[in-house]
Amino acid sequence: MATSAEAKLTDGFHLLAEALKLNGLDTIFGLPGIPITDFLRLAQADGMRVISFRHEQNAGHAAAAAGFLTQKPGICMTVSAPGFLNGLTALANATTNCFPMIMISGSSEREIVDLQQGDYEEMDQMAAAKPFCKASFRVLHVEDIGIGVARAIRAAVSGRPGGVYLDLPAKVFAQSMEAEAGRRSLVQVVDAAPRQIPSSESVERALGLLKNAKKPLILLGKGAAYAQADADIRALIEKTGIPYLPMSMAKGLLPDTHQQSAAAARSLVLQQADVVLLIGARLNWLLSHGKGKTWGKPGSQRFIQIDISPTEIDSNVAIAAPVIGDIGSCVSALLVGIGNKWTAPAADWIDAISKRREANLTKMAATLLKNPSPMTFHSALGVIRDIVKARPDAIVVNEGANTLDFARSVVDMYEPRRRLDVGTWGVMGIGMGYAIGAAVTTGKPVIAIEGDSAFGFSGMEVETICRYNLPVCIVIFNNGGVYKGTDTNVSGHSDVAPTVFVKGARYDKMMEAFGGVGVHATTREELMRAMKEAIASGKPTLINAVIDENDGTESGRIGNLNPQSATYFP
Ligand SMILES: Nc1ncnc2c1ncn2[C@@H]1O[C@H](COP(=O)(O)OP(=O)(O)O)[C@@H](O)[C@H]1O
Numbered sequence: 001m002a003t004s005a006e007a008k009l010t011d012g013f014h015l016l017a018e019a020l021k022l023n024g025l026d027t028i029f030g031l032p033g034i035p036i037t038d039f040l041r042l043a044q045a046d047g048m049r050v051i052s053f054r055h056e057q058n059a060g061h062a063a064a065a066a067g068f069l070t071q072k073p074g075i076c077m078t079v080s081a082p083g084f085l086n087g088l089t090a091l092a093n094a095t096t097n098c099f100p101m102i103m104i105s106g107s108s109e110r111e112i113v114d115l116q117q118g119d120y121e122e123m124d125q126m127a128a129a130k131p132f133c134k135a136s137f138r139v140l141h142v143e144d145i146g147i148g149v150a151r152a153i154r155a156a157v158s159g160r161p162g163g164v165y166l167d168l169p170a171k172v173f174a175q176s177m178e179a180e181a182g183r184r185s186l187v188q189v190v191d192a193a194p195r196q197i198p199s200s201e202s203v204e205r206a207l208g209l210l211k212n213a214k215k216p217l218i219l220l221g222k223g224a225a226y227a228q229a230d231a232d233i234r235a236l237i238e239k240t241g242i243p244y245l246p247m248s249m250a251k252g253l254l255p256d257t258h259q260q261s262a263a264a265a266r267s268l269v270l271q272q273a274d275v276v277l278l279i280g281a282r283l284n285w286l287l288s289h290g291k292g293k294t295w296g297k298p299g300s301q302r303f304i305q306i307d308i309s310p311t312e313i314d315s316n317v318a319i320a321a322p323v324i325g326d327i328g329s330c331v332s333a334l335l336v337g338i339g340n341k342w343t344a345p346a347a348d349w350i351d352a353i354s355k356r357r358e359a360n361l362t363k364m365a366a367t368l369l370k371n372p373s374p375m376t377f378h379s380a381l382g383v384i385r386d387i388v389k390a391r392p393d394a395i396v397v398n399e400g401a402n403t404l405d406f407a408r409s410v411v412d413m414y415e416p417r418r419r420l421d422v423g424t425w426g427v428m429g430i431g432m433g434y435a436i437g438a439a440v441t442t443g444k445p446v447i448a449i450e451g452d453s454a455f456g457f458s459g460m461e462v463e464t465i466c467r468y469n470l471p472v473c474i475v476i477f478n479n480g481g482v483y484k485g486t487d488t489n490v491s492g493h494s495d496v497a498p499t500v501f502v503k504g505a506r507y508d509k510m511m512e513a514f515g516g517v518g519v520h521a522t523t524r525e526e527l528m529r530a531m532k533e534a535i536a537s538g539k540p541t542l543i544n545a546v547i548d549e550n551d552g553t554e555s556g557r558i559g560n561l562n563p564q565s566a567t568y569f570p
């Protein structure tokens with residue numbers, strides 16, 4: 001431990017760094033400023049990686065991505081008040097997506113804040129954070145830093161993972177204490193995310209339902225990806241022969257080309273399955289709340305749900321067989337219960353799915369073969385599909401509307417935890433933060449598939465990507481606007497329409513401005529060449545892929561969520 005030699009003292013700066021390192025947390029995603037700048041310098045000097053961003057939201061998204069990929073809480077650090085608020089969206093998004101991350105913010109002196117006497121960046125941050133995260137703590141005494149960090153870690157990863165806020169008033173950093181006492185105050189967390197074993201009754205109940213199903217379906221959510229129970233999940237699917245449907249961030253748990261994948265027959269299986277086993281997936285808006293025209297007739301389907309959160313059960317529809325526990329323990333218990341005797345689903349169910357899947361894949365293949373000029377979403381995504389097939393270890397980050405919806409079905413994934421996208425909240429702006437978090441955490445090539453509007457939310461981090469020379473290849477689907485580039489201002493005023501961007505924008509020049517590789521691609525061949533070079537070189541690259549401004553639809557596949565005016569018809 002770094003201490004003040006003459007007086008054998010330590011202080012809050014050193015204890016915070018030691019507490020993080022003691023718990024295997026060696027990377028900080030943050031943005032310097034009062035009161036954390038010197039801490040970031042000290043942490044770096046102490047051997048920690050400090051990745052410094054241009055906006056705190058992106059640092060927070062990077063920390064959340066690191067949490068999802070590693071099961072250890074990603075660490076985000078911000079300055080007080082405005083910096084804290086900038087990070088709050090990422091903290092809330094991490095909590096919504098069940099990604100473990102800890103946001104540590106410097107804050108103003110309690111005495112002044114509590115008397116509202118107008119401190120520099122005055123805000124009661126611990127209170128402000130509470131509604132948006134799993135837990136919110138504040139440390140007021142240097143000797144409590146160890147326990148504060150330990151509590152934050154356990155809150156972030158135990159049970160349903162999520163975001164945690166840890167508030168450190170400026171003066172706590174500077175408080176000193178005797179070095180040996182400081183060392184003793186540190187806490188190494190034991191078994192932060194304990195296994196939660198399902199009851200044998202719940203497992204038997206679930207197996208009873210599954211065994212008697214005529215048209216079973218397994219639905220894999222991002223919780224199944226996060227759980228890192230990859231082999232058992234694959235064994236459960238292959239041993240039972242049950243078709244499976246991966247949600248977007250569960251893609252790759254089994255290769256998307258797997259013969260039991262029902263992704264290309266999604267509407268058929270959701271409507272016709274009679275028993276649905278949910279593994280780490282919520283029946284929220286992404287699954288039409290488990291009811292309505294997406295699903296079968298009311299009462300015709302029964303659900304089994306594996307989740308670590310007992311209160312998730314019955315959230316939208318009645319769950320006939322809840323199995324509460326961590327996915328690893330639950331799936332292994334199911335496998336034990338299945339043993340070696342299992343009757344595969346009826347051939348007519350499997351055949352119906354295969355027929356629908358083949359028909360849809362054939363239709364898609366025909367679309368992907370087209371080579372129009374300018375490129376369309378599909379013709380450009382056909383290139384990326386081939387690139388990822390050749391580099392299945394690459395991590396795909398994806399945001400936008402059409403760019404998101406089409407990429408989800410066109411770009412196959414082959415390995416677990418290789419796709420990071422807008423997730424449960426559909427939040428734009430995760431792109432560069434997730435890309436940086438993934439590149440720093442894994443060292444793998446990252447391909448960021450970005451709508452041009454979506455990229456705009458975090459585009460300044462191109463400089464961060466160049467500064468750390470990260471292997472990130474950004475492909476911007478530049479169709480000249482939000483959703484499309486064809487909107488018009490009907491008022492007759494000279495202002496452009498609300499969803500239209502500068503025509504012929506050259507985002508590639510942004511990357512060149514910071515020393516990276518910028519490419520302007522107007523054809524599939526140019527896009528393919530640029531992506532291959534980017535992956536091979538590992539150089540920060542931004543490809544400005546020109547997409548037909550007429551291609552796509554407003555809000556992609558969720559246009560129905562837009563309220564319709566009775567009097568205004570765009
Ligand atoms: N290790 C785990 N064990 C069990 N359940 C988990 C685990 N990690 C996350 N979960 C659960 O997984 C679910 C993830 O659901 P969701 O985010 O809706 O996935 P998707 O959007 O992919 O369907 C959450 O309800 C969460 O409680």
Ligand SMILES: Cc1ncc(Cc2csc(CCOP(=O)(O)OP(=O)(O)O)c2C)c(N)n1
Pocket residue numbers: 399400401402403404426427428429450451452453454455477479481482483484552555556
């Ligand atoms: C923080 C936040 N603010 C706004 C929005 C609303 C929105 C949803 S999708 C989208 C961008 C669509 O344009 P893009 O060009 O990226 O997509 P594409 O159709 O593929 O060309 C916006 C602005 C969301 N979801 N989050």
